[in-house]
Amino acid sequence: MNRLITCEKNYFERRSKMSKFCLKCGAENKDEAQFCEKCGYEWNTQTKAQNHKNGIIDKLFYKIDKKTMQRRVSKGKTILMIMIILFILLIIIGSMSPSTPQTNPKITDLSIQSEGYGAYSVSGTLTPDKDYDYLEMVVVFYDDSGAVIDKSPLVWNMNDIQKDQIVKINGNAYVNGDSTPSKAEVYILDSAFGGNDLSDAIYNQTITI
Ligand SMILES: [Zn+2]
Secondary structure, eight states, X not given: OHHHHHHHHHHHHHHHHSOEEXXXXXXXXXXXXXXXXXXXXXXHHHHHHHHHHHHHHHXXXXXXXXXXXXXXXXXXXHHHHHHHHHHHHHHHHHHHSOSOOOOSOEXXXXXXXXXXXXXXXXXXEEEOSSOEEEEXXXXXXXXXXXXXXXXXXEEEEEXXXXXXXOEEEEEEEEOOSXXXXXXXXXXXXXXXXXXXXXXXXXXXXXXXX
């Protein structure tokens, strides 16, 4: 009885253990066997090789990923550094030039008043941005439709103007004929007005009359 139980127990132990069959020769082998007892077939060869390969690929990709990430991070850092440097430079440049450089003379309180009989008085305050040997004012009058009625050269002029000198302008412009101007354009030239070309004007402003 006892022997039978032992035998049965052994059988089941054997069964549970001998549950692997060789893929090459068909021999029964222990479940945990790595080599076939009969022919020496190695079960794990394929798996091992595959695992090894996968391991290498994983490591490789991990390395590549790591490198890519490091590269991205360092690239990001470089861009950030460049931006910070540019920002600092902008602040330095900004503080070096506290006021925007004025490139032209400035006229404030500019006004044109009708004095009757086609005469107009022009007044204003000129602030030169630099020294000028000569400045001259030209006024062009326009009607409602925007057509030129008349052009008054030499409304005002002055020699040897110093930078930041406050210059009071008082001049006279004339309109021939019966037309009444609705607006005027005031030009400042740094050389004598020779004719029709006002594109060299260093200052111009439109005034509604
Ligand atoms: Zn075998």
